[in-house]
Amino acid sequence: MSVWSRVSGRTRKALAAGLRALGPPLAAGYYAGLEELLIAADMGPAMAARLTAAVRGRSPRTREDAESALIDAALAVMSRRSRELDLTGAPACVLFYGINGAGKTTTIGKLAHRLRTQARNPLVVAADTYRAAGIEQMLAWAQRAGAASFAGKAGADPAAVVFDGVRHARSRGHDVVLVDTAGRLQTQHNLQQELAKVGRVAARALEGGALESLLVLDAVLGLSSLTQAREFNKAIPMTGLALAKLDGSAKGGAVISIEAELDVPVKLAGVGEAIDDIEPFDPEAFVRALFEK
Ligand SMILES: Nc1nc2c(ncn2[C@@H]2O[C@H](COP(=O)(O)OP(=O)(O)OP(=O)(O)O)[C@@H](O)[C@H]2O)c(=O)[nH]1
Numbered sequence: 001m002s003v004w005s006r007v008s009g010r011t012r013k014a015l016a017a018g019l020r021a022l023g024p025p026l027a028a029g030y031y032a033g034l035e036e037l038l039i040a041a042d043m044g045p046a047m048a049a050r051l052t053a054a055v056r057g058r059s060p061r062t063r064e065d066a067e068s069a070l071i072d073a074a075l076a077v078m079s080r081r082s083r084e085l086d087l088t089g090a091p092a093c094v095l096f097y098g099i100n101g102a103g104k105t106t107t108i109g110k111l112a113h114r115l116r117t118q119a120r121n122p123l124v125v126a127a128d129t130y131r132a133a134g135i136e137q138m139l140a141w142a143q144r145a146g147a148a149s150f151a152g153k154a155g156a157d158p159a160a161v162v163f164d165g166v167r168h169a170r171s172r173g174h175d176v177v178l179v180d181t182a183g184r185l186q187t188q189h190n191l192q193q194e195l196a197k198v199g200r201v202a203a204r205a206l207e208g209g210a211l212e213s214l215l216v217l218d219a220v221l222g223l224s225s226l227t228q229a230r231e232f233n234k235a236i237p238m239t240g241l242a243l244a245k246l247d248g249s250a251k252g253g254a255v256i257s258i259e260a261e262l263d264v265p266v267k268l269a270g271v272g273e274a275i276d277d278i279e280p281f282d283p284e285a286f287v288r289a290l291f292e293k
């Protein structure tokens with residue numbers, strides 16, 4: 001069983017049972033039923049209608065044909081941008097941001113561990129200076145991951161911590177800098193401005209090294225993350241999404257709509273609370289796990 005079969009268990013069960021109950025695509029009411037199932041999987045009415053129309057356009061005769069048309073249709077609307085993290089430069093930097101509790105610190109800890117297993121030498125920068133506990137949580141994860149860390153003082157300007165962190169990384173030969181930032185709401189104007197500054201300062205400090213800006217989304221929130229994402233994108237344009245808590249999500253279908261709406265690829269998926277519960281996002285395996293029994 002692939003890791004993707006752990007994803008969105010409830011959505012998958014409901015979809016599988018629903019598709020079975022609908023019968024073959026030639027049955028009366030099939031397409032109305034399909035559209036309802038997709039809405040129930042949190043794809044949103046517009047995407048549900050779009051995917052249903054795409055399946056209908058293929059005139060499938062069997063359930064298997066309909067399912068494979070659905071998989072093709074879903075993959076066709078997802079982002080075509082590269083899902084690989086660009087880690088070129090000396091150092092490169094991956095900046096994580098998002099609302100409170102989304103999963104930023106955990107995702108960074110897991111990624112630091114993963115990079116260590118790939119013979120990388122990451123430096124974790126704890127720039128959640130908003131709370132002392134935020135710094136401590138990041139440092140504890142870095143230690144668990146066997147990664148070096150750099151922290152500012154509680155209350156310090158996070159942009160200054162990032163600037164110093166990147167310089168520290170360069171002087172010590174770290175090839176990747178992973179930056180944790182404080183959780184904030186998309187509606188908190190001052191905190192969004194602060195975030196924008198962190199992004200600008202990181203870009204300047206990197207001197208040409210790649211900057212990945214990953215918005216961390218709590219997959220449990222489903223489609224409601226779209227508004228959030230649009231606002232955060234104004235502060236720091238995203239190069240990708242990190243989806244945390246996909247294991248617990250009942251709203252896996254939202255991933256398809258969010259990617260299609262924003263044209264931003266999910267690059268990392270969190271599938272549990274343990275240190276190795278992180279995967280590069282694989283849209284094909286994800287969509288197949290969602291629609292196939
Ligand atoms: N099941 C599951 N839980 C997760 C995952 N990622 C994070 N969590 C949990 O979500 C909670 C919040 O995670 P954090 O990493 O602290 O989130 P954060 O965004 O850093 O939070 P703040 O710093 O408070 O804004 C913790 O209890 C994590 O264990 C995941 O992929 N799966």
Ligand SMILES: [Mg+2]
Pocket residue numbers: 104105106128134137180183
């Ligand atoms: Mg945190």
